[in-house]
Structure formats: structure tokens, C-alpha cells
Amino acid sequence: MSSAAAQPLRIAITGASGRMGRMLIETVLNAPDCQLSAALDRDGSPSLGQDAGAFLGRQTGVTMTSDVRAGLARSDVLIDFTRPEGTLAHLALCAELGVRTVIGTTGFTDEEKTRIAGFAERAAVVMAPNMSVGVNLVLKLLESAAKALAEGYDIEIVEAHHRHKVDAPSGTALKMGEVIAEALGRDLKTCAVYGREGVTGERDPSTIGFATVRGGDIIGDHTVLFAGIGERIEISHKASSRATFAQGSLRAARFLAGHRTGLFDMNAVLGLA
Ligand SMILES: NC(=O)C1=CN([C@@H]2O[C@H](COP(=O)(O)OP(=O)(O)OC[C@H]3O[C@@H](n4cnc5c(N)ncnc54)[C@H](OP(=O)(O)O)[C@@H]3O)[C@@H](O)[C@H]2O)C=CC1
Numbered sequence: 001m002s003s004a005a006a007q008p009l010r011i012a013i014t015g016a017s018g019r020m021g022r023m024l025i026e027t028v029l030n031a032p033d034c035q036l037s038a039a040l041d042r043d044g045s046p047s048l049g050q051d052a053g054a055f056l057g058r059q060t061g062v063t064m065t066s067d068v069r070a071g072l073a074r075s076d077v078l079i080d081f082t083r084p085e086g087t088l089a090h091l092a093l094c095a096e097l098g099v100r101t102v103i104g105t106t107g108f109t110d111e112e113k114t115r116i117a118g119f120a121e122r123a124a125v126v127m128a129p130n131m132s133v134g135v136n137l138v139l140k141l142l143e144s145a146a147k148a149l150a151e152g153y154d155i156e157i158v159e160a161h162h163r164h165k166v167d168a169p170s171g172t173a174l175k176m177g178e179v180i181a182e183a184l185g186r187d188l189k190t191c192a193v194y195g196r197e198g199v200t201g202e203r204d205p206s207t208i209g210f211a212t213v214r215g216g217d218i219i220g221d222h223t224v225l226f227a228g229i230g231e232r233i234e235i236s237h238k239a240s241s242r243a244t245f246a247q248g249s250l251r252a253a254r255f256l257a258g259h260r261t262g263l264f265d266m267n268a269v270l271g272l273a
Pocket residue numbers: 014015016017018019020021041042044045081082083085086087103104105106107128129130131132171245
């Protein structure tokens with residue numbers, strides 16, 4: 001693997017013509033210690049055959065291709081923001097070729113997460129539903145807040161995203177719920193309430209509620225509400241650009257340069273553990 005100090009880190013990007021794929025290409029091209037080694041999309045994508053920088057009006061010399069194996073063979077790290085089925089197929093190749101992987105995709109089932117952990121025994125992986133420094137700090141704040149507000153406060157998580165998002169609640173909202181549930185000694189699987197309708201009865205204080213908003217071009221807003229009697233506390237994060245996710249992904253890629261195997265989260269990358 002290339003040493004980040006001596007040679008640039010060779011980064012492949014799958015889902016390269018997607019919203020995050022494009023932001024990642026731009027971010028890698030602007031990072032002096034990184035090199036775009038492959039821009040990959042699936043068969044049928046109209047972007048195949050184009051220069052990876054065409055959408056920026058830049059010539060990079062990297063052509064968009066669907067040959068994932070060849071792209072990974074010339075790369076140190078893959079950054080994957082696609083869909084669960086795509087990520088798992090890419091990860092199987094990474095494990096075979098010894099290519100480290102940063103996974104930003106959300107919407108995995110528990111069984112799929114177990115498979116990812118298996119692949120990480122063969123080539124190191126960072127996986128996080130949100131790569132931004134801010135959200136990962138918020139997760140830490142939520143742990144403290146949940147413990148301090150364990151009695152007498154109802155907990156509701158509200159998230160808003162753009163109209164194209166396909167999974168709900170967001171991976172970040174679910175992670176927030178998991179962190180809070182763990183801090184309170186609850187199991188999110190049994191205490192989560194996903195939306196309400198009709199005659200619901202009074203709120204059960206042991207539940208954690210989720211509400212999802214979808215519309216326009218909202219990049220990603222998350223608010224956790226601790227609602228008590230006479231006051232409420234709101235902890236919010238609002239992303240104003242996908243650049244924050246891309247910068248976090250590059251930090252994860254650099255972190256992976258120092259690890260051969262293992263499954264890591266952004267706490268490990270950011271030293272927040
Ligand atoms: N962890 C984080 O910080 C963040 C995570 N995300 C997550 O990243 C993922 C992608 O988001 P976004 O960029 O907005 O999505 P887009 O739909 O804009 O892009 C997805 C890309 O992946 C490709 N793709 C879709 N399915 C497959 C597949 N089965 N195999 C290979 N490639 C595939 C798409 O190709 P095609 O166009 O042909 O369908 C497209 O190029 C989502 O799961 C989202 O929740 C997003 C932002 C931040």
C-alpha cells in the first residue's frame with residue numbers, strides 16, 4: 001500500500017456519478033495527498049466512458065468505467081456510497097484483493113452488517129452512517145444528554161432529507177437512536193416507534209420516537225428532542241453541503257492506510273472513542 005507521506009493514497013470511488021460520488025471525486029482531486037485511481041459506476045450508467053472530472057469541466061485522465069475489479073486492482077482504498085446490494089458486491093472484491101473500504105451507504109439489514117464484519121476480517125473497513133465531524137460529535141453529546149435526562153423526558157428524533165433519499169429513517173437517525181437506547185439500557189428494537197397515525201393512546205415514556213421528512217434538496221437535518229415538563233432540550237445538526245461527508249470519508253481513508261484488517265467507525269477515525 002502507498003505510504004501517505006511518500007506517495008499519494010490511491011482512491012477508487014463507486015457510485016461515481018451519484019450525489020456523493022461526484023462530491024467525493026471533487027474532494028479527492030483537490031486533496032494533495034490523494035490520487036483518484038478509479039471512478040466506477042454500474043453497467044448502463046450514462047456516465048461510462050466520460051472523464052471522471054467532466055461534470056467539473058476538468059480533464060483528469062480517469063475514465064468512468066464499470067470494471068470494478070480492474071479499478072480496485074490499482075487502488076489502495078475504495079470509498080463506497082451506493083446501495084446495500086452494491087456495497088456488498090464491491091466489498092467482496094475488496095476483501096479478495098486486500099483493498100481497504102470506506103462505507104457510507106445506509107440502509108443495511110442486521111444480516112448484511114454481519115456480512116460486512118466478516119469481510120473486514122480480510123481487509124480493513126470504516127463504516128459510518130454519517131461521516132461528518134459534527135454528527136459524530138453530536139452522537140457523543142447525545143450519550144451524555146440521555147444519561148442526564150434519563151427520567152421525565154420524552155425522546156423524539158426528527159430527520160429531514162432531500163426528495164431522492166430511498167431509506168427511512170436515515171442511517172444517522174437510527175444511529176442516534178441506538179446511542180441513546182444504549183445509554184439508557186434500552187433495546188432500540190423494542191422501544192422504537194416509527195411514525196404515528198390515528199388513535200395512538202398516550203405516549204409510552206420508555207419509547208424513542210422517529211419522524212421522517214422528505215423534500216426538495218435538504219442535504220441532511222437531524223434533531224433529537226428531549227421533551228420534559230416546563231422545558232425541552234433540542235440537539236440539532238444541519239448539513240449545508242455534502243463536502244462535510246466527503247472530507248470525513250477522506251479522513252477515514254487516510255486512517256485505513258494504517259490498518260490491514262478490522263471494522264472501525266468514525267469514533268476511531270476522529271479519536272472520539
Ligand atoms: N455516511 C454518510 O455520511 C452519508 C451517507 N449517504 C448514503 O450514501 C448512499 C448514496 O447516496 P447518494 O449519493 O445521495 O445516492 P445517489 O443515488 O445519488 O448515488 C448512488 C450511486 O450508486 C449507484 N448505485 C446504485 N445502486 C447500485 C448498485 N446496486 N451497484 C452499484 N452501484 C449502484 C448509482 O448508480 P445509478 O445512478 O446507475 O443508479 C449512483 O451512481 C445512500 O445510502 C445514502 O444514505 C449519503 C450521504 C452521506
